[in-house]
Amino acid sequence: MYIDPHIHMVSRTTDDYQRMALAGCVAITEPAFWAGYDRSSPQGFYDYFRLLTEYEPKRAATYGIKHHTWLCINPKEAEDPGFAREVIALFPQFLDRPNVLGIGEIGLNKNSRNELQILEEHIAFAAKHDLLILVHTPHLEDKLKGTRLIIDAIRRNGDIQPGRVLIDHVEEHTVKTVLDAGFWAGMTLYPDTKCTPQRAADIVEMYGKERLWINSAGDWGHSDPLAVPKAQVEMRRRGHDEATIRRISFENPVTFLSQSGKFHV
Numbered sequence: 001m002y003i004d005p006h007i008h009m010v011s012r013t014t015d016d017y018q019r020m021a022l023a024g025c026v027a028i029t030e031p032a033f034w035a036g037y038d039r040s041s042p043q044g045f046y047d048y049f050r051l052l053t054e055y056e057p058k059r060a061a062t063y064g065i066k067h068h069t070w071l072c073i074n075p076k077e078a079e080d081p082g083f084a085r086e087v088i089a090l091f092p093q094f095l096d097r098p099n100v101l102g103i104g105e106i107g108l109n110k111n112s113r114n115e116l117q118i119l120e121e122h123i124a125f126a127a128k129h130d131l132l133i134l135v136h137t138p139h140l141e142d143k144l145k146g147t148r149l150i151i152d153a154i155r156r157n158g159d160i161q162p163g164r165v166l167i168d169h170v171e172e173h174t175v176k177t178v179l180d181a182g183f184w185a186g187m188t189l190y191p192d193t194k195c196t197p198q199r200a201a202d203i204v205e206m207y208g209k210e211r212l213w214i215n216s217a218g219d220w221g222h223s224d225p226l227a228v229p230k231a232q233v234e235m236r237r238r239g240h241d242e243a244t245i246r247r248i249s250f251e252n253p254v255t256f257l258s259q260s261g262k263f264h265v
């Protein structure tokens with residue numbers, strides 16, 4: 001049994017849902033992100049949020065998987081602050097939907113000034129409504145710099161408790177910074193670049209199992225919706241006990257996500 005706490009099912013087929021269910025997936029969370037194209041109006045985001053809160057939970061339920069989601073305008077589309085603010089203004093009408101857990105995946109893509117401004121406005125929105133936060137960190141060589149900028153932005157808002165923020169896509173050179181600051185850390189598993197299941201197992205061996213989870217981030221790019229069960233297999237092969245595997249792939253997501261009061265498994 002496992003949870004994939006970060007996967008973009010709008011880009012996946014029903015066959016993926018079926019394979020995930022067969023592999024033991026019982027719940028997922030789907031952050032708002034790029035939809036495969038840049039939306040031409042805030043109305044495009046309105047329709048996307050309806051998809052994430054109305055149709056996708058039904059599609060997941062067909063396979064016995066509980067579906068949850070997060071709201072945001074991702075940094076890739078947040079270069080125009082006026083446009084981004086119109087999207088943020090849509091959030092309140094979706095906050096009461098039963099599968100909405102918080103704000104995410106917010107963060108930085110190219111570490112630009114406008115991205116940082118909109119990141120801070122998302123953080124302020126989450127603080128005002130007492131919401132969990134899921135953070136995307138840049139995949140470029142400036143991941144460490146981006147991670148530090150994001151942590152500073154969260155700290156500047158004194159109302160956010162680090163234990164209610166998960167910083168995703170950590171790697172060997174950023175995980176310690178994130179955990180030491182009191183945040184949760186997500187390891188995104190990719191088939192052969194960035195953090196593979198093998199490297200995730202290495203990170204667990206180096207940094208332990210506190211406040212760490214694994215996810216597939218399955219999306220439009222080369223990615224694997226079965227990455228979490230594959231990491232379970234890798235950890236088992238290395239001799240990790242079942243309690244550790246369950247902690248990383250099930251119990252930790254439950255502990256973090258349950259703080260929303262709306263996570264069900």
Ligand SMILES: [Zn+2]
Pocket residue numbers: 006008031033105136217
């Ligand atoms: Zn993502």
